[in-house]
Amino acid sequence: MKEIILIKDGELSLKGLNRRQFEDKMVATIRRRLKDLGKVSVERAQSTIYIKPQDDDFDFNEALDRMGRIFGIAAFSRACVCEKNMDDILARAPEYLEDTLRSIKTFKVEAKRADKAFPLKSPEICREVGGAILRAFPHLRVDVHNPDEVITVEVRDYAAYVRAGQIKGAGGLPVGTAGRAQVLISGGIDSPVAAYTMAKRGLVLNAIHFASPPYTSVRAEQKVRDLLGRVARYSGVIKLAIVPFTEIQEEIGKHCPEDYFTLIMRRMMMRIACRVSESDGCLGLITGESLGQVASQTMPAIAATDEVCTMPVLRPLIGMDKEEIIAISKKIDAFDISILPYEDCCTVFTPKHPHTKPKKGQCELAEQNLDIEPLIERAIAGIEYSYIE
Ligand code: ATP
Ligand code: MG
Numbered sequence: 001m002k003e004i005i006l007i008k009d010g011e012l013s014l015k016g017l018n019r020r021q022f023e024d025k026m027v028a029t030i031r032r033r034l035k036d037l038g039k040v041s042v043e044r045a046q047s048t049i050y051i052k053p054q055d056d057d058f059d060f061n062e063a064l065d066r067m068g069r070i071f072g073i074a075a076f077s078r079a080c081v082c083e084k085n086m087d088d089i090l091a092r093a094p095e096y097l098e099d100t101l102r103s104i105k106t107f108k109v110e111a112k113r114a115d116k117a118f119p120l121k122s123p124e125i126c127r128e129v130g131g132a133i134l135r136a137f138p139h140l141r142v143d144v145h146n147p148d149e150v151i152t153v154e155v156r157d158y159a160a161y162v163r164a165g166q167i168k169g170a171g172g173l174p175v176g177t178a179g180r181a182q183v184l185i186s187g188g189i190d191s192p193v194a195a196y197t198m199a200k201r202g203l204v205l206n207a208i209h210f211a212s213p214p215y216t217s218v219r220a221e222q223k224v225r226d227l228l229g230r231v232a233r234y235s236g237v238i239k240l241a242i243v244p245f246t247e248i249q250e251e252i253g254k255h256c257p258e259d260y261f262t263l264i265m266r267r268m269m270m271r272i273a274c275r276v277s278e279s280d281g282c283l284g285l286i287t288g289e290s291l292g293q294v295a296s297q298t299m300p301a302i303a304a305t306d307e308v309c310t311m312p313v314l315r316p317l318i319g320m321d322k323e324e325i326i327a328i329s330k331k332i333d334a335f336d337i338s339i340l341p342y343e344d345c346c347t348v349f350t351p352k353h354p355h356t357k358p359k360k361g362q363c364e365l366a367e368q369n370l371d372i373e374p375l376i377e378r379a380i381a382g383i384e385y386s387y388i389e
Contacts, residue, residue: 001096002081005063006154006161007049010074010171018177023049025174026072029236033066045157046114064167069234071200072177073169079154079161086120086128089153093129093162094136097151100164101137104148109133112154125153129162171200175235178202181314182277183286184269185209185240187223189338190288190317192231193328197316198286199235206280207238207388208273210245220342228388230334237387241276244382245269248375249349259355260366262296267308267363271372272379274310284312290325291318295354304358 009026027042027049034040039054051063060078067076080096082089094101101107111125120128129151130142154161183195185207199205209224221242232238245268252264273285289297296305306313317325329335355362 001092003060004053004079004081004161005051005060005067006077006079006163006166007051007067007073008075008166008169009047009049009072010169022072022174022177025176026070029070029072029174029176030067032236033070034063037063048156067169068167069170070174071170071172071202071234072174074171075166075169077152077163077166079163082160082162084115084118084155084158084160086125089125089160089162090128090132093151093153094133096162097133097164100149101133101140105139106141106143106147107133107149107151108142108144108147109151109153112152114154114156118155125155129153170234173200173202175199175202176204179283180204180206180281181284181286182206182208182273182280182282184273184288185224185228186288186344187220187227187338187340187342188288188344189322189329189335190290190293190325191286192227192288192332192334192338193325194286194288194314194316195228195231195238196234196328196332196334198314199231203235203286205231205235205238205286206241206277206282208241208243208276210243210269210272212246212249213244215246215249216343219340220344223337223340223342225386225388226337227334230332230337232388234332237389239280240386240388241280242384242386243272243276243379245379248379251370251375253349255369256366258351259353260358260363261349261351262354263301263304263358263363264367264370265349266296266301266305267367268372268375270305270313271308272376274308275376275380276383277311282311284314285309286314286316288317288325289315290320290322293322295356298356300357300359301355303360304363307360307363 031042038058041052043050080092082092109126109130111122113122134140149164152163178201181203183205185191195205207228211221228238248268252261256264329338
């Protein structure tokens with residue numbers, strides 16, 4: 001029996017004239033993600049994308065797993081291809097759906113008749129297919145209000161498709177439709193979730209990580225790579241910049257008042273991230289900040305870091321509770337990596353009493369003995385780039 005995967009896009013249907021571009025990006029992503037699974041054709045018609053494997057040994061389960069991580073897809077399903085006549089549909093449906101139908105008690109049939117020339121109308125298709133299923137599986141009952149499973153028959157231009165249920169997609173907008181932005185990635189729980197959340201709105205991701213060896217270890221860096229690997233399963237390839245940050249932290253330690261350490265460190269991160277972003281074509285920064293979560297995430301502290309930014313800073317977690325953030329972290333399989341204990345540079349020089357309400361201008365004053373420009377230039381010159389697949 002010939003099988004295909006049917007893909008429905010979600011918010012894309014809202015995009016009017018841009019729709020074509022959005023679909024192009026999604027189709028390109030689908031093709032890329034399936035490339036190593038053998039020959040497949042990916043076609044679109046009538047707001048559905050059809051994935052048609054050309055080889056008999058196509059790994060459907062792996063393909064479906066990957067489809068669940070492509071943004072822009074609202075729902076997808078595996079379906080059986082039938083000829084466009086009732087005899088073929090009635091012969092194939094009970095056989096194709098056998099495993100599903102044996103494991104449930106109630107069902108209903110829905111028909112979608114995109115080809116208006118098809119001789120039977122939707123209610124008639126439902127009645128006939130329902131009858132054939134009941135004859136083949138006498139233990140079943142029809143329940144139109146609360147069925148265990150919905151069986152769908154779609155009659156389209158070139159074929160009819162029969163499927164049971166459908167799987168909810170990752171939602172959002174196709175990666176690449178919103179431009180590129182740079183996520184400041186730590187080894188914590190929040191920033192990978194922030195990265196995932198913004199990729200979901202169509203951004204291609206670059207990532208920047210500040211490392212302070214020997215205070216921070218190689219394992220902390222590996223943790224960041226592993227976390228980005230989890231995000232990349234959704235976002236696609238991520239270009240990672242690792243910035244040597246030790247000298248800057250030591251200089252802050254020597255020349256700035258202790259209660260400003262964290263704030264100044266964050267301002268230095270932002271300055272460097274903006275510079276790197278400009279040269280890499282990023283239109284904004286992404287951080288994992290959540291209002292009030294720690295001393296450097298109060299409104300005045302956020303204002304103090306924004307002061308030195310030359311591009312928009314997206315903070316998708318700003319209004320979320322830790323619990324909500326952890327739920328997403330678990331969903332994308334990042335949580336177990338995030339809670340590994342390796343030190344981050346933020347924990348290296350933490351002041352005992354961090355400033356939570358810096359006034360405008362006070363940070364400049366606290367930074368006045370810091371030789372900012374050469375420090376930034378040296379850090380940028382020492383960046384190591386790599387790609388996370
Ligand atoms: P996270 O869980 O993402 O580490 P956090 O709650 O620990 O966040 P902070 O340590 O204050 O909060 O960091 C706030 C944000 O600053 C992080 O979400 C991240 O975007 C960025 N950040 C922190 N440390 C680093 C780092 N070493 N390299 C790059 N970005 C960082
Ligand atoms: Mg952190």
